[in-house]
Amino acid sequence: MKSWMPFEWIAAIRFLREGRMQSLLIIVGVGVGVAVIVFMSALLSGLQANLVKRTLSSQAHIVLLPPEEIARPQSPAAGISLRLQKQAQRLRSIDQWQQIQARLEGLPNIAAISPMASGPAFVVRGDANKAITLLGIDPVRYSGVIALPERMVAGQLRVGAGEAVIGIELAKDLGADIGDKIRVTTAGDATETFTVTGLFDLGNKGVNARNVYVSLRSAQSLLDLVGGVSSIDISLHDIDEAERLASKIAAETGLTADSWIKTNAQFVTALTSQRVSSNVIRFFIGLSVAFGIASVLVVSVIQRAREIGILRAMGASQGQMLRIFLLQGGIVGFFGSLLGSGLAWTFLMLWRLMARNADGSPMFVIGVDPGLVAIAAGGASLVGILAALLPARRAARLDPVVAIRG
């Protein structure tokens, strides 16, 4: 008997140890529940992080665009009904973009800012003629927003004068390779010839077939945006803040600011509902774990009625009896959660071994978060104590006379 331990702890531990089989079964039961919760949580957060990462690999977190042009009637005279035709949006530069860029650099949570001149164009090579999006970038800044250097499959990300980087789909369509020449023509009949210096694969067929990266200066002259940029791409440290920050920037600059959360609304909704449904599942697993603990303790209280009566006769208070059984619930929950975390860790290791892409690389990375284990342990102990509430009250209120006679 450990001398530092209070009576209630000693009794709770002895009771659990004596009912070895029962205790073991319920701890395993709790463990399985906790393992499913931990495994599911880790899997889900890994999966979601991976999905978000893939989605954002070819997207900026926030895109700043010039404000929409609105048709304004000159002097709406009374009594005349006006029918306003929406104005067609032409390609325009962002006013004072250098100042805006400088101001953005002072904001917190901003990882990179990349001004860009982009617009529609055609690319011609031999008989092939493709519609493309011409993007004039500063490669260093742009790499901060989109990890283009990691996505190069051939050549390198180099957009000097007369140099262009194209996607693998476009390269296939044009039959072009590194070193080949392509001719880019815009609607304004400006034309320039580029040498292909690199091929990228951003994991999105449309993007791979459409995006053509050139230097900012080339794009500016081709798109008739001399000195201007048509959009500013921003990447953030905390992507969940994107919507809040976008509204703030829009309010401050008067520009249109689209966050990835808004532009991918369906995707974000899907992620959220996935999280909600997994919370529902977690809740019910927790509930069934609680019922399991409660039912074992109810049986234990009935089995130990005489012992409870004897302890009461010896002067044990109702509070002491209550605590003995609450502790049993908590201890079962705690050890169950340790077992469960161990099981979950094993599952995750197996998952890492099994779930691999065709090339043998892991499909996606799932980390075992020590915080999650701590939460599981704390949560399961709490669930155990709550589950023990009913049986413990029953034990405390047991009439010692009935208990001893029984």
Next chain:
Amino acid sequence: MADPVTHPVLQLTGIRKSYGSGETESEILHGIDLRLERGEFAALIGPSGSGKSTLLNLIGLLDRPSGGQLFIDGQETGQLDDTGLTRLRGQRIGFVFQHHHLIPAFTALENVAMPLLVARGRPDAEMFEQAGRLLDQVGLAERKQNLANQLSGGQQQRVAIARALAMSPSLVLADEPTGNLDTHSADDVFALLREVNTRLNTTFLIVTHDRRLAARCDRIIEMVDGDIVADDRVHDKLPA
């Protein structure tokens, strides 16, 4: 608190106990008057259903009377709440039961120390020394570390007696203490109770069916149908 020396260990005046209410109410005890002095060794006998166990539960503060007054060591118990009753019970009253005497998850030594542990909240060396001495006195020096259910019936009852004495109670209530034992063990256990009574001057109230054992007590209180019908002092050990 009243001085235990100048008061009777136990005093009952007009104790009634009834169960149910209204038409289904039935009275089990019809006004019991009883007084036990320090050092008395009394037997409580009577047929089944005579109210012996009910009376013992009231005296043991495990249940509350419907009427009348109950004093332990001069302290009136009617005004105490559950916590107060529990505390008084733990300090002043020791129990020896017929069945399921011990807590099987604990060793003999721990069982004896249990009332001290319950009262003090944490184990200490002194309580185990005291428990060890008590086990020596009941002749179980060799069995201290045995789990309760590794002991024979007679040995378990000895442990239970040692446990009942752990808090140095004024009154030990024994409900059929030998009812579950063979004749030889029963005699041993009874002799032990008697020895404790003589040595420590502890008051005993022993409920028994066994007239042979009752006859070896100093006083025989007989109950029939919820009343005390006879109260005889067998040995004139105490002045009437």
